[in-house]
Structure formats: C-alpha cells, structure tokens
Amino acid sequence: MKKLLLCVLGLGLPLLAGAAEYVIDSSHTYPNFTISHLGFSMQHGRFNDTGGTLVYDPEAGTGSVEIVIRTDSIDTGHAERDEHLRNADFFNVEEYPEMTFTSTSASFDGEGKGTVEGELTLMGVTQPMTLSVDSIVCGEHPFNQKRVCGFNASGSLKRSDFGMDYGIPMIGDEVTLMLQVEAIHKDDA
Numbered sequence: 001m002k003k004l005l006l007c008v009l010g011l012g013l014p015l016l017a018g019a020a021e022y023v024i025d026s027s028h029t030y031p032n033f034t035i036s037h038l039g040f041s042m043q044h045g046r047f048n049d050t051g052g053t054l055v056y057d058p059e060a061g062t063g064s065v066e067i068v069i070r071t072d073s074i075d076t077g078h079a080e081r082d083e084h085l086r087n088a089d090f091f092n093v094e095e096y097p098e099m100t101f102t103s104t105s106a107s108f109d110g111e112g113k114g115t116v117e118g119e120l121t122l123m124g125v126t127q128p129m130t131l132s133v134d135s136i137v138c139g140e141h142p143f144n145q146k147r148v149c150g151f152n153a154s155g156s157l158k159r160s161d162f163g164m165d166y167g168i169p170m171i172g173d174e175v176t177l178m179l180q181v182e183a184i185h186k187d188d189a
Helices: 002-017 079-086
Strands: 020-024 032-037 041-047 050-057 062-070 098-108 114-122 125-140 147-158 171-185
Touching: 020 147, 050 147, 050 171, 062 114, 062 171, 098 125
Parallel strands: none
Antiparallel strands: 020 050, 020 171, 032 041, 032 171, 050 062, 062 098, 098 114, 114 125, 125 147, 147 171
16 A cells, blocks of 8 residues: 555656646736837837736746736826827727737747747737747745746747738838736646
8 A cells, every 4th residue: 555655656756846827926927018209219118917827937947828918907107199100090999908928939048948839919919929938946935935937038039920010111020029027826826
C-alpha cells in the first residue's frame, strides 16, 4: 500500500510542477499605448477593463495567453477625446466592444524574458502580432497569499491594418502597445 501511494504521488509531481492556469486580474492590468500626435508628441492612453487567462509553464519555457480588452474603457485623461475615440472614426465601440489578443505560441528563457506570437482582433479584423516579454515573475502575493504571475510585454501595430485610418498621417499609424498584466492562479481567483 505504501509503495502504491508513493507511486501515485510520484506520478502527480510533474502535474504540480508543470503548467498552471491564471485568471487576469483586471484591477492590476493596464494595456496602454502610445501614438504620435501631429509629429509634436507621443500621446498616451490605456484601457481600464481587461480580462482573460494566462497559462505558464516555467520549466518548459512555454505558455499561452488570451487577453480581452473592453474598447469602451479607453482612457486618455481627456473626456472629449475619449468620446471621439469610442465613435466610428476610431474604435467604433458600439459595433466592436472588445479587442482580443490570443497567443498561437510562446517561448520563455529562464530569466523571465520571451516572445509571444499571436493574433490581435480589433474592429472585426484579425492580424498577426508579436509581443516581446521583458519580465515574467510568479510567486505568492505578500498580502493575500494567493499565487500570482505578472508580466510586462510590448508590441507594435499599424492601426490602418484594422481599418482605423482616421487622421493618418497627422495622427500616427503606428501604435506601440504595452501590457502590464497580473493574473491570479485559477484555484485562488
């Protein structure tokens, strides 16, 4: 009986040490972006309502992510501009209330850096996108003792590839997207 129990526990160890699934914590996740404004400055904005899932296997150096962003949660710090960004000239949030990034492959080194290949869907158009991950850290949250993973990633896109061409070239076509994400282990969420 003792040998059987040890055998069963031994079979379970790779499952415990392997990939884990996390739920994105919207209160600590802020997709944000920069874009050129008339060539004078880089304007910043963010989205305040984000969800999704993260799967990460640090031993294998692999994972996956699905991020769902509510486009009507855009926030540039200027209410009038935000309303314009929500209309059909830009995000057309009534028709397209969400944009999503879904990974197709991911690889990470042992130092918390990596690359995530995937597809960004915006305004009903899906295009390939690569995210460069410059940090991924997992551990126990010091206050609530939940298992948490956080990562920082960035990538770029041309908004015209998604049919958003209002104001080009005065308002930049190239957008840098940055993601600061925290996610809670699905059993702790």
